[in-house]
Amino acid sequence: MAAWTEKDPIVSIKDVHKSFGKLEVLKGVSMDVMKGEVVCIIGPSGSGKSTLIRCINALNDIQGGSITVSGIELTDPQLDKLALRKRVGMVFQQYNLFPHKTALENVMMAPLLVLKENENDVRERARSLMAKVRLEDKENAYPGELSGGQQQRVAIARSLAMTPDVMLFDEVTAALDPETVKEVLVTIKDLAQDGMTCILVTHEMGFAREIADHIYFTDNGVIVEHGPPKSFFTKAKDPRTKEFLSQIL
Amino acid sequence: MASKDRQTQPQKPSDLPVLKPFVIRPPAYASACHWLANLPPVTGVLLFAPLIIWPFASHAAGQFTMLNAFEALLKWIPFLFTSGFLFNVLISVFAMLFGTLAGAALGLGQISKLAIIRRSSWFITQLFRNSPWLVILFIVLLALPFEFVLFGVVFSIPDWTKAVFGLSLPIMANISEIVRGAVLSVPTAQWEAAESLAFSRQQILWRIILPQCFKRMIPPWMNWYAILTMATPLCSLLGVEEIITLSRQAMEAEDNHPELLVPFYSFALGMFFLYCYPIARLTIRLERKYAVKL
DSSP states (O other), X not given: OOOOOTTSOSEEEEEEEEEETTEEEEEEEEXXXXXXXXXXXXXXXXXXHHHHHHHHTTSSXXXXXXXXXXXXXXXXXXXXXXXXXXXXXXXXXXXXXXXXXXXXXXXXXXXXHTSOOOXXXXXXXXXXXXXXXXOGGGTTOOGGGSOHXXXXXXXXXXXXXXXXXXXXXXXXXXXSOHHHHHHHHHXXXXXXXXXXXXXXXXXXXXXXXXXXXXXXXXXXXXXXXXXXXXXXXXXXXXXXXXXXXXXXX | OHHHHHHHSOOOOOOSGGGSOOOOOOOGGGHHHHHHHTSOTTHHHHHHHHHHHHHHHTTTSSSSXXXXXXXXXXXHHHHIIIIXXXXXXXXXXXXXXXXXXXXXXXXXXHTOSSHHHHXXXXXXXXXXXXXXXXXXXXXXXXXXXXEEEETTEEEEOOHHHHHHHHHHHHHHHHHHHHHHHHHHHSOHHHHHHHHHTTOOHHHIIIIIIHHHHHHHHHHHHHHHHHHHHHHGGGGGGGTOOSHHHHHHHHHHHTTTOGGGHHHHHHHHHHHHHHHHHHHHHHHHHHHHHTSSOO
């Protein structure tokens, strides 16, 4: 595989099939994401959205097709999963911060232990990331002492500390109460405006319409329809998309 | 008005389970410690009571009275304590040390990614967890040589080191299960979060998972230490000179009067109680302190 260049998509998914036992969850999904693009994946529960983005950092393996991230071929039998995951950040629905470490330590841990960077540099970067997610006053708080929204913002900072090429967001606001959803969305929006490539699985339609460059609608393991938000939300063609949007909007 | 009624009428206990007061039941694994810790502290005094009451109660019976027996015990107590009971403690400490080290390794083996290590660790764990301790002790004693020759020098293996080895095997198996259970008690989401940050499996285990569940392992670990200490008299059947063996020898030296039995064995019982009871109480306290925290 040739080295990745700016003209190639940074994430390229081609005809991906994924099964859990006999249950086929992804039935031939393809999408290309360019550097700096913000892509939202929407669709009903169980349509394979989360499974798809979990495949992008090899948390799930795939049974068919191919995925390429920054020139790294995921189906390569000699795939170095750790090298891939250094390039791909992921934020989960349930935050999953490490409860025995403070917020700042959570952010510092991976660069220190995985990238083996200098501690002072890492501390400086972690501090600026905590400021970026507007939590500079919570550096020494433990996850248990933070609200859901604050924990989720620390989780975002923790992923950013690895300076990834791509950020994956798996329904990051689904476990939050309505008031704290906004603070997390604002953080993601800042990130998108800074030019970070983001792939989001979300149920926040208003947010998707506002920040996405491209929207994919999945149902039953396939991409039913996709397009830029303007045409997607107003001129959906497929009846399944229309039905889903009529229920949501 | 409704509130007035409630004040005047006595509250009836509900028969709906959800409305009953919430009771925290201790986990079953620590049952030995729970049993011991639930005894009132006065039990310790009661255990020594026969020593004090018996001599007076049967003062007039025969030539060798209970009072004589009591005097004999007093004479032997320093010896029984220093050469006997402290030796039991020593055996328990060494067996616990080796059992913990081997058990931790075996427990981590049980969650290994390599099927052969995982299966064999599981098998060893189950084998020693489900065997009678006495049988293990006998096998170890009879299967191991009493001496071995290395470069022409003869090294003898004392019985008590075999006893330590034999007792550490079931401890190893039970510690293995504690480690496995504790690691599995950490939500898999923690593994996934760490994996997505490119941590290696080793790093995840040592830096993220084990620090989170270390505290949870302490109470059951202490429980097994108390059980082990109470099991050390088993070594007397193998001729190890611990408190029970020495008590028997002391009684023989005092002409084997049957009146000696109660004072001598009560003393041994009391020593074990005084040693294990505080451990059991501390275990319960730590268990409450470290209970379900996530």
